[in-house]
Structure formats: structure tokens, C-alpha cells
Amino acid sequence: MTTDTGTQGIYFDNNATTMVAPEVVEAMLPFFTEQFGNPSSMHLFGNKVGFAIKQARQQVQALLGAEHDSEIVFTSCGTESDSTAILSALKAQPDRKEIITTVVEHPAVLALCEHLEKEGYKVHYLEVDDKGRLDLDVYRSLLSNQVAIVSVMWANNETGTLFPVLEMAEMAKAVGVLFHTDAVQAVGKLPIDLKRSSIDMLSLSGHKLHAPKGVGVLYLRRNTRFRPLLRGGHQERGRRAGTENTAAIVALGKACEMAMEHMDHEQTVVRTLRDRLEEGIIAAVPHSFVTGDPSNRLPNTANIAFEYIEGEAILLLLNKLGIAASSGSACTSGSLEPSHVMRAMGIPYTAAHGTTRFSLSRYNTMAEVERVIEAVPPIVAQLRKLSPYWGENGPVEEPEKAFAPAYA
Amino acid sequence: MWEYSEKVQEHFFSPRNAGAVDEANAVGDVGSLSCGDALRLSLKVDPETETILDAGFQTFGCGSAIASSSALTEIIKGKTLDEALKVTNQDIADYLDGLPPEKMHCSVMGREALQAAVANYRGEEWKDDHEEGALVCKCFAVDSVLIEDTIRNNKLSTVEEVANYTKAGGGCSACHEAVEEILTKVMAEAGQTFQPAPPAPVAVAVPTAPIKMTNVQRIRKIEEALDTIRPNLHRDHGDVELIDVDGKNVYVKMTGACAGCQMAAVTLEGIQECIINALGEFVRVMPAELMPIAQRAGG
Numbered sequence: 001m002t003t004d005t006g007t008q009g010i011y012f013d014n015n016a017t018t019m020v021a022p023e024v025v026e027a028m029l030p031f032f033t034e035q036f037g038n039p040s041s042m043h044l045f046g047n048k049v050g051f052a053i054k055q056a057r058q059q060v061q062a063l064l065g066a067e068h069d070s071e072i073v074f075t076s077c078g079t080e081s082d083s084t085a086i087l088s089a090l091k092a093q094p095d096r097k098e099i100i101t102t103v104v105e106h107p108a109v110l111a112l113c114e115h116l117e118k119e120g121y122k123v124h125y126l127e128v129d130d131k132g133r134l135d136l137d138v139y140r141s142l143l144s145n146q147v148a149i150v151s152v153m154w155a156n157n158e159t160g161t162l163f164p165v166l167e168m169a170e171m172a173k174a175v176g177v178l179f180h181t182d183a184v185q186a187v188g189k190l191p192i193d194l195k196r197s198s199i200d201m202l203s204l205s206g207h208k209l210h211a212p213k214g215v216g217v218l219y220l221r222r223n224t225r226f227r228p229l230l231r232g233g234h235q236e237r238g239r240r241a242g243t244e245n246t247a248a249i250v251a252l253g254k255a256c257e258m259a260m261e262h263m264d265h266e267q268t269v270v271r272t273l274r275d276r277l278e279e280g281i282i283a284a285v286p287h288s289f290v291t292g293d294p295s296n297r298l299p300n301t302a303n304i305a306f307e308y309i310e311g312e313a314i315l316l317l318l319n320k321l322g323i324a325a326s327s328g329s330a331c332t333s334g335s336l337e338p339s340h341v342m343r344a345m346g347i348p349y350t351a352a353h354g355t356t357r358f359s360l361s362r363y364n365t366m367a368e369v370e371r372v373i374e375a376v377p378p379i380v381a382q383l384r385k386l387s388p389y390w391g392e393n394g395p396v397e398e399p400e401k402a403f404a405p406a407y408a
Numbered sequence: 409m410w411e412y413s414e415k416v417q418e419h420f421f422s423p424r425n426a427g428a429v430d431e432a433n434a435v436g437d438v439g440s441l442s443c444g445d446a447l448r449l450s451l452k453v454d455p456e457t458e459t460i461l462d463a464g465f466q467t468f469g470c471g472s473a474i475a476s477s478s479a480l481t482e483i484i485k486g487k488t489l490d491e492a493l494k495v496t497n498q499d500i501a502d503y504l505d506g507l508p509p510e511k512m513h514c515s516v517m518g519r520e521a522l523q524a525a526v527a528n529y530r531g532e533e534w535k536d537d538h539e540e541g542a543l544v545c546k547c548f549a550v551d552s553v554l555i556e557d558t559i560r561n562n563k564l565s566t567v568e569e570v571a572n573y574t575k576a577g578g579g580c581s582a583c584h585e586a587v588e589e590i591l592t593k594v595m596a597e598a599g600q601t602f603q604p605a606p607p608a609p610v611a612v613a614v615p616t617a618p619i620k621m622t623n624v625q626r627i628r629k630i631e632e633a634l635d636t637i638r639p640n641l642h643r644d645h646g647d648v649e650l651i652d653v654d655g656k657n658v659y660v661k662m663t664g665a666c667a668g669c670q671m672a673a674v675t676l677e678g679i680q681e682c683i684i685n686a687l688g689e690f691v692r693v694m695p696a697e698l699m700p701i702a703q704r705a706g707g
Binding site for chain 2: 308309311312313316317320329330331337338349350353385386387388389403404405
């Protein structure tokens with residue numbers, strides 16, 4: 001299988017979103033047509049849809065290794081799951097005014113935490129070292145009965161670096177603090193067994209694992225104190241009101257089942273593709289390096305910094321060749337700073353703007369990898385030719401001094 | 409993905425005048441590494457005539473930064489330094505058939521590189537007055553620093569005032585939360601508390617006993633009212649034309665920069681208020697496009 005169907009090009013941006021698997025599309029289609037019933041209805045139209053949702057719930061349960069299928073709450077997306085988890089913990093424990101998270105979280109968590117700070121909550125942001133790793137001693141010292149919730153991502157979306165969430169959840173449990181993990185990037189790429197963990201809440205997003213956009217899950221461990229974000233109906237046992245997005249839920253169930261089947265493939269074949277891509281590019285492009293922690297990361301993600309050039313320009317030239325990737329440059333997001341993840345790891349500006357993320361999936365092939373390895377070096381060389389930091393054959397001497405523009 | 413014009417793409421994929429100019433006698437370095445855009449402009453200037461004989465650029469930056477640099481060099485080649493200094497960032501953006509609001513700063517960087525290079529040639533020291541904040545209003549490309557300064561210098565206290573002074577928030581209104589936050593912050597510096605104003609009651613002054621006027625008298629009054637507004641519109645390079653008056657409906661055409669401006673709806677409201685005051689009766693001011701077809705000239 002391949003995503004390179006001539007016109008579509010080479011898709012190496014699977015941490016942004018994934019292709020909906022054809023089997024998943026097939027599974028969901030009847031729920032737009034003859035299976036249109038409302039699962040809450042008493043009649044046969046609704047009943048059959050209700051059964052399909054039940055099956056989907058069990059498929060998600062299996063992938064997460066949850067003890068009960070009732071611990072699976074369907075939501076509209078990963079962001080909703082994150083917001084629900086954090087706001088629930090605050091509402092359920094009004095005396096606790098602190099949150100622990102990390103500086104490299106996804107905006108779904110970071111922006112919410114920054115907003116909560118304005119409302120008077122104290123947020124502790126754990127810092128990372130140059131490989132994106134946490135200091136667990138600092139974490140331990142912050143845990144207290146003032147903390148309402150810890151929210152730490154399982155895998156970083158930009159670098160793929162894994163956080164020791166299983167261990168961190170144990171540490172939180174030991175002092176009676178709720179633990180939530182944004183596992184949007186990890187689910188489907190790593191084996192997960194929640195029943196043997198102390199994780200209280202976990203977020204996942206359908207479109208990151210070959211299901212469509214518009215569906216997510218909040219895993220909610222049984223007996224975890226909970227306050228819903230949306231009230232107004234008995235759906236999801238009153239924990240997430242609103243008529244179910246039945247087609248997308250059925251699709252997510254199917255996608256989870258397929259992710260289970262492909263878990264070994266992800267860990268072996270996809271990992272081999274990624275490793276070859278990374279090694280091939282690094283060997284061919286001088287002044288480039290891998291960001292994050294190469295020894296402890298997702299099998300599909302390679303994040304490479306190309307020094308002295310800017311990421312959006314790289315992406316535009318890759319796109320011209322039909323290659324899709326993404327970048328940590330400021331320009332690709334419309335913000336004024338390069339990726340907060342790169343800055344947190346202390347990557348200098350001249351490299352942070354040139355970070356490029358290649359994220360693979362089981363639909364990629366070695367032929368695609370080889371084509372990207374061929375394509376990247378001339379693009380980097382072309383942009384370096386334009387760069388004021390680059391001389392004839394390499395960076396100018398003392399680049400940061402040779403070119404120090406006004407208002408730098 | 410950004411909506412880059414064909415021209416931007418073309419100048420990015422095939423930049424003109426890339427690289428440093430041989431025997432350059434004017435160099436300008438500007439940009440910001442943290443923002444990810446920096447540009448070195450080198451010029452070869454004829455000392456006799458001060459004509460720019462050659463221009464070259466080296467840019468660390470995104471697609472539109474490279475395209476803006478390329479456009480700049482094309483625009484200024486052959487111009488004298490004084491002519492070149494008249495090039496505005498809008499000229500650069502126009503040359504490229506426009507830039508996305510988030511990318512207008514690339515054209516600003518181009519103009520500043522030119523100023524820096526000219527200063528370098530003339531042995532002057534170029535000081536940038538440049539401070540750029542996060543983009544707040546995407547409709548009109550207004551950043552946080554400009555909003556903060558404007559609030560401070562004019563002692564503004566409402567979202568509406570910020571829109572009137574900076575245009576920020578005058579379009580889709582999605583940035584009003586961010587504008588309120590800036591107001592809160594800046595007003596706190598002066599020891600004041602930002603009070604979100606309740607929505608202003610729509611000032612529709614319907615007089616108790618309208619004076620009866622002939623159509624000609626009414627149209628004359630309306631024209632007079634429009635004349636009082638015109639100077640404001642001219643300042644923004646726009647104008648308004650009275651097309652027809654049909655009972656309570658007044659049809660106008662916005663021209664110049666006002667045509668297609670996202671503030672047009674706001675402007676129409678202001679015009680309506682002004683005409684109502686002048687006539688002493690309620691009228692509805694509408695763009696001429698909304699005029700019933702049969703009523704249009706030749707229609």
C-alpha cells in the first residue's frame with residue numbers, strides 16, 4: 001500500500017493527520033445512509049446503531065487495554081478530551097488550585113493552562129533538557145495535596161520523544177493526585193495497557209490513527225471523580241451530552257481494531273523506514289541534526305533541523321515535488337517565535353526555524369523514503385545559497401557575528 | 409497553507425538578484441532571528457548620479473520573505489537613491505499582487521533593508537523604530553505592539569475606540585477577546601480597570617414630528633450630509649457616491665479604497681446615522697448593489 005497514487009504525492013505528515021483507512025471509510029458509510037437512527041431511540045432504527053457504538057467502544061477499549069468499556073467516553077476531538085479532563089479535575093476538587101504540566105505540551109493543554117492562570121490557578125510547567133527529557137526529581141518536588149491534576153503528554157507531536165507517563169502516574173497516585181495524559185500521538189503507535197497503569201484519564205484523537213476528523217475519546221478510569229464539560233443529555237452515561245457522531249464513532253472503532261493488528265508493523269517496518277529516512281538525510285546534508293531523544297521516541301517520527309535556513313521555504317519546495325512534511329518555524333504557524341518545543345530544548349534560532357518534521361505511517365513505503373532522501377539535499381542547498389549565513393561551501397565564519405541584523 | 413499569489417510563488421521559486429552584488433558600496437542588514445526573517449541587501453550605487461546600478465539580496469526566511477526581497481531588488485534597480493527611498497512596503501506588496509496579513513511584515517523588512525543600505529552608503533547610522541508584536545487582528549494585519557502604543561498614547565478604554573484608531577477588531581471581531589486583554593493590561597499600568605462597555609444602544613433618533621420635505625430637498629440634505637463625511641473617507645483614500653433615494657432607502661456606492669473594504673459595513677452605519685440626523689427622519693443606507701434591478705439605470 002502507498003499514499004503515492006501519482007497525483008497525491010508522498011505524505012510524510014502523519015502527526016498532523018492521517019489518511020482515513022479505506023476499510024474505515026467502508027465501515028462508516030452505512031451510518032450516513034440506512035443506519036441513520038439515533039442510538040437513544042427505542043425502535044429498531046436506533047437500536048442497531050446503539051449496538052454499533054457498543055462494538056466501537058469495545059474496540060477502543062481493546063486498543064487502550066482498559067478494564068471496562070464504560071471507561072471510554074466518546075468526544076469530538078483530542079482537544080475536547082484534554083479540556084474535559086483538566087476542567088473536570090478542577091471542578092471536582094475546588095480546594096486544589098495547582099496544575100502540573102510541561103513546557104512542551106500541545107496547545108490543546110498549554111493554551112488552556114495559560115487561560116486558567118488568568119483565572120487564578122497556579123500552573124507548574126516542567127522544563128526539558130536539550131533532548132526534550134523531564135527531570136522527575138523536580139516533578140516529585142511539585143506533587144502535593146494542592147495539585148488538582150497532572151497533565152503530561154505521552155509522546156511529543158513534534159519530536160516524537162516519549163515521556164515516562166507510567167512512572168509519573170504512579171508517583172501522582174502515591175500522593176493522591178489525578179493524572180491525565182494527552183496520548184493523541186502515542187495511541188496506535190505504542191502498545192498501551194491502561195488497566196495495569198495508574199493513569200486516571202487519557203485523551204486520544206481519531207484522525208491521528210486513520211479514522212476521520214471530528215471524533216476523539218476521553219478514557220476515564222472507573223471511580224475517578226468527574227464533572228462533565230457538556231451537560232444536557234444522558235449520552236455517554238451523562239458524561240458527554242450531545243447526540244453521538246455515530247458514523248465517526250463506528251469509524252474510530254474500526255481504526256482502533258486495525259491499529260491493534262498493525263502494532264507490530266508500526267514498531268518494526270515503520271521504524272525501519274523512519275530510521276533509513278533519517279540516516280539517509282543526515283548523511284547527505286551537512287549541518288543538520290536530529291532533535292529530541294532518538295533513543296526514546298515514537299517509531300514514525302523524524303525531526304531534523306537544517307541549520308541556516310527557514311522551514312516554510314523548505315516545505316514550499318518539498319511541496320512542489322509533491323512531498324508533505326511540516327516545520328517548527330515561526331512562519332508556518334503565523335506566530336512570532338519558532339516552535340515552543342524547539343526553544344524549550346535550547347535549539348538556537350538559526351536551527352529552530354529550519355526544523356522539519358517527517359512523520360510516517362503504515363501506508364508509506366521504502367520507495368517513498370528513498371525519493372525523499374534524494375529530494376531533500378538539493379532543496380537545502382538551494383535555500384542555503386540565498387542565506388546570509390552561508391558562504392561558498394559552508395556556513396560563514398562565526399555566522400551569528402558575520403550577520404547580525406538590526407532588531408535581531 | 410498560506411494563500412500566496414502566483415507572483416509571490418513565482419518570485420520564491422525563481423528569485424531575481426539572489427546573492428551579494430560584486431563591488432557593493434551599500435549594504436543593509438535587517439530582520440529578526442527570533443522571528444525567522446532576516447535580510448541583507450547589497451547595492452552598487454553610481455557615486456556620480458546616485459543611481460542603483462545593481463541590487464542583490466541574501467535572505468534567511470520564509471517564502472514571502474524571499475519573494476519580497478526579490479521584488480524589492482527588481483523595483484529599485486535603475487532608480488536613484490532618493491527615488492528608491494520613496495518605495496513603501498505597500499509598493500512591494502502590490503508588486504507581488506498582495507501578501508497575506510500575517511506576511512505583510514516581510515514587505516516592511518524589505519523597505520527597512522533599503523533604508524539601512526542607503527544610510528550605510530551615506531555614512532549615516534540607521535536606527536529602526538521597529539518593534540513587532542504578535543498579530544492580533546488578521547483582517548487588517550494589526551499587531552499587539554501597535555495596539556498597545558495606540559491605547560497608551562490616546563488613553564483608549566474600549567474595544568470600539570481601538571477599532572477606530574487602529575482598525576484592529578473592526579472586521580470579523582474574532583480578536584475582541586485579545587483586544588480586551590491588551591486593554592486590561594495597558595489600562596492596569598495606568599492604574600485603571602478595563603470595563604467592558606455594554607453594547608451601545610443603536611442611536612436611531614426618530615424625531616417626533618418629521619418635517620415634510622420634497623424629494624429634491626431631501627436629496628440636497630443627504631448630499632450635504634455626505635459632504636461632511638467625505639474628508640474622513642478621503643483620508644483613507646476612499647469616497648462615497650449617492651446613487652438613488654427611494655423613500656426610506658438611500659443607495660450609495662463606496663468608491664476608491666472604501667470599495668470592498670471590510671470596514672464598509674461600519675462605514676455605512678456611520679453614514680446612515682449622519683443622514684438620519686440631517687434629515688430628521690429614519691432612513692436605511694444600503695450599498696447600491698442591493699438596489700432592486702428594475703430601479704438601476706438601464707436595468
